[in-house]
Amino acid sequence: MIVVMKPDASGTQIETMAQQITSLGLTPQVIRGEHQTVVAALGQERPGLAEALETGEGVEKVLPIMAPYKRASAEVKKDRTVVKALGLEVGGAKVAVIAGPCSVESEEQIVAIARILKGLGATALRGGAFKPRTSPYSFQGHKEKGLQMLAAARAATGLAIVTEVMAPEHVPMVAEYADVLQIGARNMQNYQLLQAVGDSGKPALLKRGMSATIEEFLLAAEYILDRGNPDVILCERGIRTFEDHTRFTLPLATVAYLNEKSHLPVVVDPSHGTGKSSLVASMSKASVAAGADGLIIEVHEDPKRAASDGAQTITPAAFGQLMAQCRRIAEAVDRTM
Template structure:
């Protein structure tokens, strides 16, 4: 349920009610809004709980949360959340662009890409140090050496670093180097990993599984939020259908639908969503047009030489051209980019 505090409620009253919620065996999440503060009381509620909370100091009302996902719901927080990491701003009228190679391959490859994507307008560098691959014989990433190269690229360019973490045991190591922890599609329902990411002070980019429903995506996000980490971004990267003309099917209706259901920002991944470099520019522009809060795009200096996903990676000139088109759409809609 939601404990809605009166406008102007004192901090002492808010803290008192959070403690009251905890004393009833519920978990309290304090969410500060533009006009009011609410406390999400999560857990098995007893019939007398609502009445007990309604009489508290500074309380305006107590209401049930109808959605199965509690902290992620717009019932709890009507205002859109904006995730801010260094110069990267995602959500609440700001479009953040995360760009870079599928895999970190070398210092030269990464620094060249970082400089180019920053010049074109990206505010975060994406790159895989740990790579989940379908085949055990495929390139698995440079691991910690790759993380060190990402940190060096950040040092030179100032770009926030986005990279994937694959297991709970690796969370602290990856968080040591990265600004945003990416949870890949294959791990969307790795609940121990979700909880581990919820316990660190890093933003999280959560990708939708290729066969996951929207409710399953939101409930996966709830695992992270429930551990106290409010800096969560949802990522639509395409779902598996019977269609074969693209790598996955990229449903852009996900963006406005999620905006109705959750306050969390929504990022689109057109690289995995299409699997073809020649489709990415138009899908990026379309994503901006439907209100996406962010884009994550694979970019490589020489896609034909990439160790993974070269066929869906833009080269540096193509990325710059894509950013120019997206900026025109963003400007027309009044979106900061």
């Protein structure tokens, strides 16, 4: 339920309503807008609940939350959420660009590419220290040493670090080094991991599962939000379909739909979404035009020699061209990069 308070409702009336919601066995969430305050009553709804709340002092009306994802729903929070971490801001007027290699290979490599990417306009650095791979024989990442390498790149450039965490027991260690904790597609419904990331207090970048529906995606985000962590970034990274001309199918209608149904910022991963470096620029431009709040792109000095995912990785030169093109698209839709 959403309790919409009158524009002139006092702070005491709002607090009293929150206490009443708690007494009914629900969790109150006070959301203060520019002109009006609402109090969300989160939990299992039951008959007679609306009637019990609408008689409170200062209440204008009580509305049901139709979506099963209560905290992530635009019904609860009309203002868009903006997630910030160091110089990274996702959800504002500026389109964020998170870029870097798929895997952290060495400190020299990650510091060098970070400096190049910052000069070309990237607002955060991505890089895998822990790498979930389909084959157990593939490179699995440098783990904590990789995190230390990422921290060195941040010290050298000031770029926020976005890196993947794979297990609940890894969250404290990754959170010590990273600015944004990424939850990969294979872990989207790893509920213990979602809760651990929610408890970490660090912003989360949640990738859509490769076979997940939008409702499942938003309910996964709900697990993080439900732990009191409001800083969740949704990432469309492509889904599995019958098509085989690309690694995955990148459905950009997802961006517009999520912007309609949720207040959470949305970024797009055209690298994983296509699996082909030649398509990354086109899908990046399309993502910005569709209303994406950011891009996450794999960049390596020599993609053919990359430790992982070289086929979908672009060069710094190609990244520079992509940024120039995307800036023109962003300007056309009243945004900046």
